[in-house]
Amino acid sequence: MTTTKSFADEASASPNTPIVMLEEIGKSYGSIHAIRGVSLSVRQGEITCVLGDNGAGKSTLIKIIAGLHDYTSGRMSVNGEERHFSSPRESLDSGIATVYQDLALAPLMSVWRNFFLGNELTKGPFRQLDSATMKRIAQEELAKMGISIPNLEQPVGKLSGGQRQCVAIARAIHFGAKVLILDEPTAALGVNQSGVVLKYVVKARDAGIGVIFITHNPHHAYLVGNHFVVLKLGRVALDTHRSEITLEQLTTEMAGGSELEALSHELRDIDAEVVVDTAVEEDRT
Numbered sequence: 650m651t652t653t654k655s656f657a658d659e660a661s662a663s664p665n666t667p668i669v670m671l672e673e674i675g676k677s678y679g680s681i682h683a684i685r686g687v688s689l690s691v692r693q694g695e696i697t698c699v700l701g702d703n704g705a706g707k708s709t710l711i712k713i714i715a716g717l718h719d720y721t722s723g724r725m726s727v728n729g730e731e732r733h734f735s736s737p738r739e740s741l742d743s744g745i746a747t748v749y750q751d752l753a754l755a756p757l758m759s760v761w762r763n764f765f766l767g768n769e770l771t772k773g774p775f776r777q778l779d780s781a782t783m784k785r786i787a788q789e790e791l792a793k794m795g796i797s798i799p800n801l802e803q804p805v806g807k808l809s810g811g812q813r814q815c816v817a818i819a820r821a822i823h824f825g826a827k828v829l830i831l832d833e834p835t836a837a838l839g840v841n842q843s844g845v846v847l848k849y850v851v852k853a854r855d856a857g858i859g860v861i862f863i864t865h866n867p868h869h870a871y872l873v874g875n876h877f878v879v880l881k882l883g884r885v886a887l888d889t890h891r892s893e894i895t896l897e898q899l900t901t902e903m904a905g906g907s908e909l910e911a912l913s914h915e916l917r918d919i920d921a922e923v924v925v926d927t928a929v930e931e932d933r934t
């Protein structure tokens with residue numbers, strides 16, 4: 650990918666400049682404001698966790714960066730340059746790879762074909778698929794990440810959810826992603842598989858990639874995150890560095906913070922009434 654190369658060259662010139670910067674970004678679908686005034690910076694070698702409840706605007710945010718939807722207000726810059734992506738390909742060509750929970754890979758195709766999907770190697774004047782080289786590279790790249798999949802001929806659909814996420818992450822790294830967006834990669838996984846995926850999220854960061862990790866789970870976020878952004882009803886409710894927050898504070902923030910406290914008061918009142926009512930009922934009988 651030639652565009653990726655030039656992007657990488659520019660990025661390495663100033664490592665502290667955010668690769669992706671959103672300033673007061675908004676997106677409305679007709680009269681619905683999915684997100685409003687969202688600012689966010691993604692830097693190389695950092696994991697930025699975006700947390701939020703259902704409908705908070707997480708998917709809308711990544712769709713903008715991934716080129717699926719354009720924003721309706723604010724400014725997005727990629728490597729210091731203002732951008733409006735009109736397709737996912739444009740985002741990818743700018744070095745931004747997005748791994749969607751279910752759509753990351755083609756389930757019926759083999760592991761190695763998936764690894765090269767859209768970037769197939771060919772040989773000879775008739776541009777035949779160079780299967781042998783693709784298999785060898787896929788094997789090497791997965792091994793480099795410590796991912797053990799004994800048979801790369803098996804369809805991806807036969808892999809576990811965690812293995813699938815790992816293949817998608819390894820592929821993004823191999824094809825030169827500078828930013829990796831992971832949409833709830835651990836949401837459907839058990840404890841062990843989540844651990845495996847989180848390990849590769851850290852490997853991606855250590856490879857110098859700026860990772861955006863979308864999750865509902867503050868525990869997963871806190872295990873790997875350098876930076877935390879909590880969205881609430883389409884707005885940024887919290888934007889903080891790891892050194893400024895504890896897991897307990899992040900969990901409380903995610904659970905609703907002051908809203909949770911108000912709810913607990915409300916529930917306590919309701920419970921008290923229920924007890925009194927039952928007692929009254931029992932007295933009557």
Ligand SMILES: Nc1ncnc2c1ncn2[C@@H]1O[C@H](COP(=O)(O)OP(=O)(O)OP(=O)(O)O)[C@@H](O)[C@H]1O
Pocket residue numbers: 678681682683684701702703704705706707708709710
């Ligand atoms: N295409 C659309 N048309 C209209 N409204 C939309 C559209 N996409 C999202 N919305 C609205 O925008 C808001 C944010 O949705 P979004 O999908 O970004 O939330 P989310 O944080 O990803 O939620 P979840 O955790 O459930 O995936 C919601 O109120 C949603 O109903």
Ligand SMILES: [Mg+2]
Pocket residue numbers: 707708709
């Ligand atoms: Mg979503």
